[in-house]
Amino acid sequence: MADGGGEGQLVGRAELVARVMEALRGSPPLHNTRKRDGVMALGQIHAIRLMELYGQSGAGTSALARHLAALVGGDRAQPVHWLPVVGDDTEALLLRLSARLEVSPVAVQGVSPMDFTTGLESLCRQALARQPAVVVVDGVPPGRAGAALLKTLAAAVRSTRALVVATSVANHSPALEQLSAWQVPKLSAEHSADFLALSDADADPWHRACRGLPVLLRLAAGLLRDGPWEGPVPASPEELFTRVREALDPDATALLAAFAALDMAELPETMARALPLANVDGALGELVARGVLHRPRPGYLRLPALLREFTSTARGEGRAGRSRAELEAALAATANPSPLEPYVFLAARTLRSPDQQARECVSVVADALAQRNDLARLLLLSRLVGKERDLSLPLGVVARQIGDVRRATQLIVLAEDSGAARVELAELGRQKAQLNKVGWLLLPEAVDGRELRLLAAISLDQGKVDGAAKLLRRAIEAHQMAGDDSGEAWAAYEYGRFRLVVGDPDGAEGYLRSARRTFGRRGEMRGMAWADTGLAWALVLRGDPSRAVPALWRAVVGHQRAYDPRGESWALLQYALALADEGSTAAAISWLRVARGCFETAQDALGTAWVKHYQALLQPQGFPWVGELKQAAAEFRAAGCLGGLAWTQLEIGQRTSEPSLIAEARELFRSVGNEAGEHWADFATAVNSPSEQARTEALHELQRFYPAAQLPMGRVAQLPLAARYTVPEPGNSIGSPLLAPRPEQECRVRLAVLDGVYEGGTARISVSVEPGRTHPWTDADPHAVPLLSVSATVLGDAEIMPAESVTVWPTAGVSGGVGSSEFRLTPRRSGTLRLRFTVEDRGSGVVLQRVETEVEVLTPALVPSHQEG
Secondary structure, three states, X not given: OOOOOEOOEOOOOHHHHHHHHHHHHOOOOOOOOOEEOOEEHHHOOOOOOEEEEEOOOOOOHHHHHHHHHHHHHHHHOOOEEEEEOOOOOHHHHHHHHHHHOOOOHHHHOOOOHHHHHHHHHHHHHHHHHHOOOEEEEEEEOOHHHHHHHHHHHHHHHOOOOOEEEEEEOOOOHHHOOOOEEEEOOOOOHHHHHHHHOOOHHHHHHHHHHHOOOHHHHHHHHHHHOXXXXXXXXXXXXXXXXXXXXXXXXXXXXXXXXXXXHHXXXXXXXXXXXXXXXXXXXXXXXXXXHOOOOEOOOOOEEEOOHHHHHXXXXXXXXXXXXXXXXXXXXXXXXXXXXXXXXXXXXXHHHHHHOOOHHHHOHHHHHXXXXXXXXXXXXXXXXXXXXXXXXXXXXXXXXXXXHOOOHHHHHHHHHHOOOOHHHHHHXXXXXXXXXXXXXXXXXXXXXXOOHHHHHHHHHHHHHOOOOOOHXXXXXXXXXXXXXXXXXXXXXXXXXXXXXXXXXXXXXXXXXXXXXXXXXHHHHHOOHHHHHHHHHHHHHHHHHOOOHHHHHHHHHHHHHHXXXXXXXXXXXXXXXXXXXXXXXXXXXXXXXXXHHHHHHHHHHHOOHHHHHHHHHHHHHHOOOOOOHHHHHHHHHHHHHHHOOHHHHHHHHHHHHHHHOOHHHHHHHHHHHHHOOOHHHHHHHHHHHHHOOOOHHHHHHHHHHHOOOOOHHHOOOOOOOOOOHHHHHOOOOOOOOOOOOOOOOOHHHOEEEEEEEOOOOEOOOOEEEEEEEEEOOOOOOOOOOOOOOOOEEEEEEEEOOEEEEOOOOEEEOEOOOOOOOOOOEEEXXXXXXXXXXXEEEEEEEOOOOOEEEEEEEEEEEEOOOOOOOOOOO
């Protein structure tokens, strides 16, 4: 590692700086010719794109690189990116650079190793062509490994106005023709005297002890700050460091030993303050003042390599402090790791830690990266841990968040511990060929709720609802068994989203509110914003856009406060659609443009495709809607979203009277189980047909899913915008004009809590099944053999009796009357308690419906009797 130099102290380097700057701009020194013919001289020539400062450890190459980068970046108006080298992995360095440049490597994910490196180079080159920058690569290793890194960086900045400033202890120019190498020499005796602010005679012994190296001169300056030096001057660098260490207080000595034990290139101050040591702030201040620790950039600390070597030697001589494993375990326990990149390397180190919590650091960091959609650093972590830890699940999360649902599904199936997920997939018919493997049918004891939840979310993204409910119920149970409140809340949110997709906002609200309460209790702002978005969208499905519009805007603000660009994008899309439903088409078009920009920034291809789809539908005549819809169709196809592709192909076929596209849309609807979509395709075909009977039949079928008021009248070519919002179930019960209720044909499960629910007490809960007015069970004999049975399950710490199922008769009227059944609930602790009731056909045992609800268990208050007082 190249180190040395002090903050702002570049004594003896003025001539070298002038020569380097002159070479960079190909003109006289900067301070003499700031401008030439009104143009910045430094901005005229950028022939040098890769330069190296080399010198022995402690010569101050890092400080000089920082100074030069600031000069060049300031004059070129370019940002400066600082990349300390860790190891010699070129792909890892490129991934870190792409993260600094805020470019996602999604385009090169999953390609061959050779194409991966070339692709990363191309991505970085494109980003630097758009926004040139100065990149400091600090600590390039000597030999072939360093030459390979520099060659890769040269390819990344080729044909750009960017500049790479590398530091090293070796000169790599013989191996790289395009490298401009500059040696950073030791300081002369005269410059050492200037550094220490001493006379030449007084400075001479210090200069000899420090060997003219700035990193050691800083230590000498730290000793001299206490006053005039008494006694003999240290004779060697080792003796000098010993004197410095002896001057430290015990807390600073312990912290110094910790830095040496961790052996990290840099340490964020936040990470340093998490070390399990006493008085860390005071110790940091002393070590910086003594010149032992350096600040290479704001918020970071470094123990130079030369001093790290001296400290490690002292530890080997019996001055040992906490072990590296102990320190790493303490840092791995950090609840919210930030900044994330140093924790990526820490997580890779803790894979074999004897501490269980430390070994879980990989999962914590991977989840944090997935939440931030940070694919570059997630791929970096995956590369560092190799085959020792499978990261398919968080990679699948990111794939889903950027709209690549096909790859997301593939990654989830590849997840190392996804046995339960594979069983669910097989049961859904997605992997029928694998059913021959009997082992896959044996459900393991540990079910990963995250995988089940993500698979369901991906299914909903694709427009598929079949099987999603089962996956999510299993996910909720798995999170409950694991005691994972956050995971359970996310699973509840996704179940609420599922109910919204099938057109049941009433059923969705309970889950969404439950999830929001949990998120609020845990302080998860991101989860709260997503739950608020779902609750606001429920108002749209109810046909109440006037209330939905402000609610969705509050959700947008919530996502902004949670720093969740993807959530903000989806909330903006729904906000625009609510405006369209309200009749504010011009405003909706304007906000769709905003949402499109947000989706593109968040790199969410699926969201971008939906925006293009809706933009084509809402734009006035004359808008090139065909091209926009074809783009949307291509993006839906690439993302694996068959539901979006079906609606887009149907729209194009309807508008162009192309039967083959309508037929393709119908087949796509069938493949995702959207029966209502199939009938919309039939209706589109009938509109272009001379047969009135075909149109009448199509409308008749659609009436099983939608109220007549929402269906097209006459031979209209435009399909209702709102039809795309859901994958409705036949006869779905929903209190909105979008999918109006048909209560006269339905049965509803009614629950009634007949007593107060208190911890340690017993409360009665009545369950009844209430048929609609025209339902065939309405006129059945209430005293005949019961048709149904109902069982109760407590998803929490409570007891419910009877434990077995009880009979129930479908009875119209008030809950708790004839035909109802009664359960007795005894909670063991206060708080929210979830209950599940399952209604079955007594003859066949087929489950007809499951209903879940929550009750609040209160703590009993002490109430004085009338005789007291």
